[in-house]
Amino acid sequence: MLVFSAAAYGTTTTERSASILIFPKIVVDGSRDTLIQIANTANSMVYAQCFYVNAAPVCIGSGDCLAGTCNGTCAPQWTEVDFSLTLTTQQPTHWAASTGRIDDPFAENCRVDFPAGDGNLDCNDAGLVVTGRIPPVSAIPFEGELRCIEVDQSGAPISGNHLKGEATIVSTDGLATKYNAVGLLGEPFTNDGNETLCLGGGSSDDCPSGAEYEGCGASLILDHFAEHADDPLVGPTSEVQTELTLVPCRADFESQAPTTVTVQFVVWNEFEEAFSISIRNLTCWSTLFLDQIGSIFDVRTLQSRFAEAQMRVSSNSISGIVGVAEEYHQLGAAHGRVAFNLHEVGTRAQTDLILLPGE
Numbered sequence: 001m002l003v004f005s006a007a008a009y010g011t012t013t014t015e016r017s018a019s020i021l022i023f024p025k026i027v028v029d030g031s032r033d034t035l036i037q038i039a040n041t042a043n044s045m046v047y048a049q050c051f052y053v054n055a056a057p058v059c060i061g062s063g064d065c066l067a068g069t070c071n072g073t074c075a076p077q078w079t080e081v082d083f084s085l086t087l088t089t090q091q092p093t094h095w096a097a098s099t100g101r102i103d104d105p106f107a108e109n110c111r112v113d114f115p116a117g118d119g120n121l122d123c124n125d126a127g128l129v130v131t132g133r134i135p136p137v138s139a140i141p142f143e144g145e146l147r148c149i150e151v152d153q154s155g156a157p158i159s160g161n162h163l164k165g166e167a168t169i170v171s172t173d174g175l176a177t178k179y180n181a182v183g184l185l186g187e188p189f190t191n192d193g194n195e196t197l198c199l200g201g202g203s204s205d206d207c208p209s210g211a212e213y214e215g216c217g218a219s220l221i222l223d224h225f226a227e228h229a230d231d232p233l234v235g236p237t238s239e240v241q242t243e244l245t246l247v248p249c250r251a252d253f254e255s256q257a258p259t260t261v262t263v264q265f266v267v268w269n270e271f272e273e274a275f276s277i278s279i280r281n282l283t284c285w286s287t288l289f290l291d292q293i294g295s296i297f298d299v300r301t302l303q304s305r306f307a308e309a310q311m312r313v314s315s316n317s318i319s320g321i322v323g324v325a326e327e328y329h330q331l332g333a334a335h336g337r338v339a340f341n342l343h344e345v346g347t348r349a350q351t352d353l354i355l356l357p358g359e
Contacts, residue, residue, distance in 0.1 A: 011185065011200075011214035012322065014341045017041040018183025019150045019158070020197070020213055020354070021165040024324045025179070025245040025287065025339075026052070028098045029066070029141040035168040037094040038148060038181075040087035042162040047086050049155065049356070050148040051253055052097075054079040054138050055285035066141055076284045078258045081138045082357070084155075085148065087163075097146075100136040144285050145247050149197065149354070150186070156193035157356070159186020159212065169326075169339065177339035182322045185214045195358050199249060201351025211351065216249035216320030218346030219312035224325070226269070226299035226307050227291040231329055238331040242297075245287040245326075246311075249352040250319035258284035262314040263321060267296050270304035278314070282321075310345070320348045 012018075017039075026034045040046040054077050057065035061072015087093060095101035137144075146167075150160045165181030184199060191212040198207035200215015225231070225240040248259040260283040267275045275296035279286070290297035290309075299305065313321055322342075329336045 011347050012217060012344055013183045013185065014180035016183060016185070017161050017164045019161050019163065019186030020184035020199075021146075021148045021163050021181040022184070022247065022249075022322055023146040023165060023167050023181045024247045024285075024322055025169070025326075026097050026137070026146050026167065027143055027169055028137050029143070031173075032169055032171045034097040035094060035170060036097060036146065037092055037166045037168075038085065038087065039092035039164045040090060040162055041164060042160065043089055045086060045088060045153075046160065046162045047084065047151050047153055047155075048148045048163060049151050049157075050083050050085055050146060051251075052081045052137055052142075052146050053144045053251070053285065054081075054142050055144040056139070056141050076258065078256050078284055079138050080253055080256055081135060082253070083133070083135055085134065095134050097137050097142065098140065101134040143287065147251065147354070149356070152193075157191060157195075157197055157212075158193065159188050159191040161186050173335075175335075175337050177326055177337045179324045179339040179341055182324075182341070184216075187212055187214070195254065195356040197354040197356065199352040199354065200348055204351060206353060207351055215347045216322060216352055217344035218320070218348050219310050219344075220321065220323060221343035221345060222309045222311070222325055223343075224290065224297075224307060224309060225327070226302045226305055227289070227297045229299040229305045231331075232305070234329060234331050238329060240330075241328045242290050243287060243326045243328065244290060244293070244323060245285070246282060246321050246323040247285050248282070248319040248321055249348075250354065252353075252355045254355040254357050259319050260284075261317040261319050261321060263311050264314060265293065265296070265309055265311050267302070267307050267309045269302040269307050273302075275301065318350075319352050320350075 057074040059065045059070035063069035063071045065074035152158050168178045170176045190209040198212040200211050203210045224242045231238045250259045263279045265277050277294040295301050326339045
């Protein structure tokens with residue numbers, strides 16, 4: 001039996017409404033798209049400022065990074081697109097990352113007639129009209145994140161804790177996976193409404209009043225199949241792989257400078273044997289299958305079907321991390337996927353900053 005470590009749970013949330021939402025994995029690449037839903041839990045209008053960040057690699061040289069033909073160095077982009085969002089009372093809105101949303105007050109209502117009828121099955125514009133155009137992602141292919149920060153009508157950040165979010169990654173093979181946005185709760189009395197958002201920690205020159213939002217976790221926990229292990233519910237010839245996506249908590253939208261951290265992993269197999277490895281220079285956004293991180297995740301190394309990985313940033317890193325995982329199950333030509341959020345342990349003692357563009 002795999003023995004899981006005792007956890008002092010962190011302060012981010014995937015279930016409660018919050019003041020900052022982080023969607024760690026937004027993908028639009030021709031075979032996949034991401035459907036984004038954000039809901040307002042308040043009995044009044046709520047406003048948000050949102051930022052897409054495209055980290056799809058570009059080739060410094062000739063060729064294409066995503067196609068594997070780059071003759072040179074692949075470097076992640078830091079391409080940011082921002083937009084404003086207004087949410088009506090106790091209502092959600094949603095859109096596809098590839099197309100965005102242009103509200104049309106004359107659009108036909110979304111309806112589905114059962115058992116048969118001429119109901120409109122195209123519900124991409126469902127929900128009440130919101131103010132402002134939601135743009136599509138900056139470019140295709142797009143691999144990156146989305147952040148939304150609750151603001152007042154003037155655009156100043158506030159600690160309202162009225163936002164909830166979900167993302168569904170759909171693909172042309174008919175599969176879909178879904179995860180909840182990571183939420184950061186706003187502190188009610190210390191938010192000064194300026195462009196420097198202080199996540200956790202104490203008072204400093206950047207954050208004279210201390211934390212304005214709850215901090216990111218001290219470490220993240222992933223319970224997973226060993227890479228290339230079989231799924232006992234499917235059969236001995238099946239195979240499972242896990243793709244891990246990590247994003248630094250810190251974000252500098254003012255200067256559009258990417259954040260780089262070092263992530264340390266400790267993995268325990270079912271016999272409580274420990275293995276460790278580090279990823280150096282995780283910049284802006286990273287998504288990797290576990291066996292791309294290191295052989296310590298492989299079933300031949302772990303010698304057990306299941307494992308638990310704990311990840312934390314190095315002590316000198318300027319940012320914590322958040323993330324999400326997708327599990328891929330394969331049996332011959334048949335395949336399936338599932339996405340899930342990571343568990344969080346503790347809260348970082350250091351402050352993470354989100355720097356918004358000034359006026």
